[in-house]
Amino acid sequence: MTGAALDARVVVQRSAEFTLSVGVRAAAGETVAVMGPSGAGKSTLLAALAGFAGIDDGHIRLGDRDLVSGPGGRARAVDPAHRGIVLLGQDPRLFPHLSVSDNVAFGLRAHGTHRHAARAQAAEWLARVGLPDAGGRRPSELSGGEQQRVALARALAARPSLVLLDEPLVSLDPDTADGLRTVIRAALDCTAIVVTHAAVDALALARRLVVIEDGRVSQEGPVRDVFAAPGTPFVASLAGLDRVEGTLRGGRWEADGVRIPGAVAPGLRDGDAVVAVFPPGAVQLSAADADAAGVGGVDAGGDEARSAGAGAWSAGAGDVARSAGAGAWSAGAGDVARSAGAGAWSAGAGDVVRSAGVGDVGAGAGDVGAGAGEHAAGTWIARVRRLEPTLAGVRVHTAAPAVAVDVPLEAVAALGLEAGVAVRLRVAASAVRILPIAPAPHP
Template sequence: MSALDARVVVERGAFRLDAALQAGPGEVLAVMGPSGAGKTTLLHVLAGLTALDEGHVRLGDRELDAAPRPRRRTAPSSRGIVLLGQEPRLFPHLSAHANIAFGLRVHGATKEVAASEADQWLWRVGLDGMGRRRPSELSGGQQQRVALARALATSPEAILLDEPLTSLDTETAGDVRALLHDQLASTRTTAVVATHDAVDAVSLASRLVVLEKGRVTQAGAVREVLAAPATRFTAAVAGLNRVTGVLRAGRWESEGVVLAAEGAASAHRDGEAVAAVFRPSVVGIERAEADTWTGALRLAPSVVEGEWLARVTRLEQTPAGVRVRTADPEVAVDLTADRVAELGLAPGLPVRLRLDVGDVRFVAVS
């Protein structure tokens, strides 16, 4: 087991990636971020496929890369790091067994040892009896299992997983995710998992780094980061609302929303920017006093703590029902489908929202 330590700076035109991460020996670290945040570039630097402009990559007691001076660059094949991406990239002309054995042979195993180890790994990833099949005869999930077996069979010091479940259907992704969890735990392989899915982070990793626009916006234990999101992206991934406001005289205010926040006032300075974090399921919703925005504004009562007027922007299907998106401020409300039908909700309709301050967690805005 080897610890991974890196500070990665890469500049590509107007985009600049500047991120630091550390993973202890045998630890699984998740890296989350929206498309274009720099996740793949970060993994490619760790794997040796992209050169550093500045920083370092260290694995155990070895310095693999350094820049700008003195410059060091270790070839991908000599790093002890394996990169597994969205596509399995199996050799199409080789069987599943031969694909796994090939990696072992490249690393010096004899033909007999490689064959025996490949048999063992096929059993470990649930493909016992399928070793003779070529990739074209396997499902996407089965191909990804073979790719994982090939990667771990060579006992790498670290493995990098670049959204390996994205191309799989939900059920298959769940099966492969469970397999990943079991094999990473049993082999104690240091791993970095780049993903956009909170389920991957929660089920696979102990710590989480959030990467946005090339920089780390939050890092820490997975549970702590998702419970107190520092940005709107992280809140969305965690399935939470995050609305930025200001604390003044024991009240939290944001775009016409006012909450009594005496408890939060003791933990934050008066006038400090503070985000209110709360679940979509705790927000109450009713039709406004009128069906037009101007009419609703005219009939709306004066400011009431914990209540505000909003406008429906869109409706989204969820596994449990419907998520109602509202604006000014942006707040999501989770309802059952029959409740949405009962209220007759539709985009553009004014609604009145309610929120109990006891369901809110206040987080300082960095």
């Protein structure tokens, strides 16, 4: 493993309304992912590190060299060609008049490597990126994915101290992107900063993740830790989780009259500001006026659901609702709800609930499932804000609290889902984690 440690604090005033002010560190040989919404400042950060954009304040240190230092970040700035940094973006920028081999060897030749040695090293790198026989071809004869592999080989063949990857997979089809992702993971042998919009890239390529929002670092840490405990709604969306802010009351999340039970993180006390985190697929959605004794809802987890009439999606009387995950969603009067996971979600009056785990939401007098009293903990009425198509169906975004629910396409028509429609939501305690609201890191 090669490369040098990076220690940077970059301040760039891009306009009167926007200033980028972030700190980024990477140990020698470490890959750090950078994510953030469009316009957050990710590409500005890479341009500043590479020397293609000046900084208004801060410093950039790579190994034992100060690339940019001094008051205002302007006292000393090393020219981009001498920083030992390579920036690889969405456009491979290959030289069309050179062969693939000469493209890869270009950086080596520019640094004084003899022609024969440079071509030998180029051949080695082409083999490493899966193109051992492409050396004599021209870039125009390659596919988009193959061109990106050549660009990667050219970047790494020069033995840079730091590689900056600015969404190199975004313009590729899923299969090609997956293949190149594997190549990048195997070939990266130096310090690297990878900007990406895809959580899979961060998980596959990086050890740590830095999230930038509105020009500031909103969260950072080991990739899996960040996704497991998202600190902002944006990070939650990256991780594919619902995240709602509230207050801990009686061991439950609470806000605006909605109560959600769940596993409470150690050290939290009543009155603490907290977030409830759970996957959209763990939320049951049904018509707001669904018959309580018939309990109906959309099985967002993807299991079989039958129409019980009155706009509800549920298992009918005498049917069995099963879940291989967090528990059965709902069952009508007299039905049996079985769970192979962490607990049954709910059952109507007189139902039988069996669970291999713990954490049932519960059913009984006073709960929604029993059709009397106030809403049960983990159940509430919300209004649809918008519908978002997904590969598996539709993601329904609701308000107060802002929760997303994954449902099959047929549920949209069956329940008449559209903006403004009231729906009943239910989530099981076994699917919910209640976490503290973490302070944003210092820039």
